[in-house]
Amino acid sequence: MNAHLFAPELVLLAGCLLAFCMTLTEARTQTLRLLVLCVGVAFAATSVLCLFAKGTLFYGAYRVDLFSQLVKCVMSIGFTLMLLFGADTKGISVRMRPEYYFFLLTSLLGLTLLSSSVELITLFIALELSSYSLYLLVPMRTPSDSMRAPMEAAIKYLLFGVTASGIMLFGMSWIFGIAGSTYLDQILPAMRTAGSHAAPLVGLLMLFCGMFFKLAVFPFHFWAPDVYQGASNDTTAFIASIPKIVAVAVLARFCAMAYPGEGHVALLLTGLSIASMCYGNLTALVQTDVKRMLGFSGIAHAGYILMGMATLQGWGIATALYYATGYLFMMLAAFLVLCVVSPDGRNLSIKDLNGLSRRSPMLAFVLGVSMFALAGIPPFVGFMGKFMLLTGAWRAGHTALVIIAAINTAIGIYYYLQVVRAVYTEAAQHDAEPIVPYVGARMAGICLVGLVLALGIAPESMLQLAKEAVQAAW
């Protein structure tokens, strides 16, 4: 086995072991944070170094190509920036912190494995590893009266997740029945020769369900707002950003199999895209809890991403990948502010952000940029991504989808603007004190704003990379 092909995963594995050891020691706060940060940086560094690595491992079940490496790179950078958010993890009791980081790392490991898996069982195990870790992270929040019980959120998450996994497993068995193999590269030709019979189509659609759950696509979205609201701010930052890009990546691999009944799959993806956009945007309009609002808006964004998937063409999927990358950074920027502003890790309502521009101009700026970016205003990545998705969808003949998406963009502006309005035009409460963000948070803020802006102004290199990556995966 070539160790360098597996280097990022090895680093993470070592990190997991280290975190596990920390659960046995007394080190609870700073040492622990520093250690996890080192793991994050090492993971990011190895991911970047291995960006152009190529090869297969574990009897072909694990493929290292530009596609998987790009996803790992984005994920690792996002994760490292996320670790910089606060001087401590406010919503998690000190006693639980080593376990918190341990499960965070195992979830990340699961996601990393998922992005390279090209065999159904490996894929399933990786998915479950990441999901179960997250199911455990949600109820770790220290409960308080003012919030929806974290336990309720966790149980909802678990039940929906397990159901989605079950359906996905069922789809896998179906596909195994048709293709006689669990390897994607062997399934692909079998699916092509299977023609437009119903069986491969049903199998494929069930296979999609697992990823739809992760992405919170309508009607697999029910968990999202509750979990966003119930989990601690840091956990939500993770759940809202990093698993999404992996879900997009795996969905992209599955889309390559969509040859039987291509029209049906495209139609289904289009329908789900429209439903997600409309439902997510309309329900987000009336939310007052910022995290819950972001949860609903996440459903809408999943709809935008599905627009790229619905083209079932290489560059359409590349733009979806590009958009998901941008989405990750935009979301992290928003959560950075929530994590820093929230005094004791509680949920913030839009009102709590009133007058933030007075309390901390920098945080207000970061939040403003992320909101405008999520709303799809140029010159940020949210606009460029949406623009490319719209162009791709129109080119693939989904004119109605484009028009509905455009109208949805306009609807979405309203609730993002509510946040900006609270930040910039409303007066802060009398007892609101200035916030001086911790140096790590400041660095993360600058990096995230830079990334959101740079990806929007100069999308070419990322887009080319995504294109090549999709070619490598297909």
Add this chain to the structure above:
Amino acid sequence: MDFLSMNTLGYPILSILVFLPLAGAVIVPLLPGENSVRVWTLLVTLANAVVSMPLFTRFNPTSALYQFAEHHPWIASFNVNYTLGVDGISLLLVMMTTLIMPLCVLGSWKYIQKRVKEFMICLLVMETSMLGVFMALDLVLFYVLWEAMLIPMYLLIAVWGGPRKSYASIKFFLYTLAGSVFLLVAIVALYINQGTFSIPALMGQQYSERFQLLVFLAFFIAFAIKVPMFPFHTWLPAAHVEAPTAGSVILASVLLKMGTYGFLRFCLPITPGAAIGLLPALQWLSVAGILYGGLTALAQQDMKKLIAYSSVGHMGFVTLGIFALNQRGLEGALLQMINHGVTTGALFLCVGMVYERSHSRELSDAAGLGKFMPIYVTYLTFFSLSSLAFPGTNSFVGEFLILAGAFFNNKIVAVCAIPGAVLAAAYMLRMLQRVIWGGTNNPDQSCMYDLGWREAVTLAPLLAFVFWIGLAPEPFLRVMRPSLDHLLAQTGYHAPSALALAELIAR
């Protein structure tokens, strides 16, 4: 690329114009103290105005090409390019923008006391995006700059605005953005149809009638909201009234022009068939705007609201000129765009100066200023006369050309628009009468001291333009003529000629 005349100045003048303010904005946070920020912003905007001078002096007025052009690939995989250029249509708008910006800084000198740094950054970012919009020759570049402008403008109203700033800013943002969404759809549709985002390349192509109609309507909604044309104007009074002086000036002088610029740049040359088919409806909408704007302005007690509604009427004249679709009308429309920028910008500055002193914009509170502020009322008189299109001032030339153009195209429409000019006289003279000679309500007039040199200097260049354009409009008309002729040729529309009309009347 045969429609571009590449830049031969030896330096990329257009890029410098676009990015100089942005570079200036990057420096602002590093400056100590509020006054240094003001001085710096003034210097940057003045420098930009100086840099723009060669555009006018070195522009070839006999050519309809896009001059000083720059062309670089931007997003190669989507065939998006960074292409800038100016022709006779955009040249004057670029010049006006660079002229207005230093005046906005001067007009905000005392008016803005809180968060000066952020304010000046917003102004500079605005300048970058506004200039970029007038120069962009690529649809994506155009759209990015068109939309990017919303953020600083939103903040200008939302942070430094009046009591109802929150409402006004959100209304402004949502309205214009809703329009922009249609613009985006039109852009994507054109790209799918032709495979390019290059604006000149998209002009004069053959599109099916249905496609033209859909694209035209999408463009039209976006631009009509920006102009704003009746009945899409409801965001404008709120935004104007609540915005700080500089915001109102930018809105009136530059932002509204982007809508009419869009008509000239996109609707007529790219979808001429649809535009010609809808001409009567568009002309009547313009007339409705003229009359509605005039009548509502007549009923206003708030000076800023009065000028805001008068803008609806004036912009109605501009769209009437555009949709007359003949040489006179187009020349008048483009000239009137500049005129409105100069005059209404100046009037908003004037209102801001009163507001700075008395913290009121009510006509009754500003009554009888002639006694206390002779220099001020002199300026106000000239700008008001210009606004009501008094002969010898700039607007007279513009309105005359527009009405002449409209008359050649559709006599009934032109006749119906004429009361608009009368209404303008009515509301402007009413304002002047109250402000200059009206009885004072307010016993304490001690705060109403006359203009200082900074304020006088702010208004002086605008007054110079009022008379320059009013007395010798030829240098301005000369630069726009070839481009407008080319535009008319692209639409392929032959309006009833003057001769035929004369014959008709003689019969």
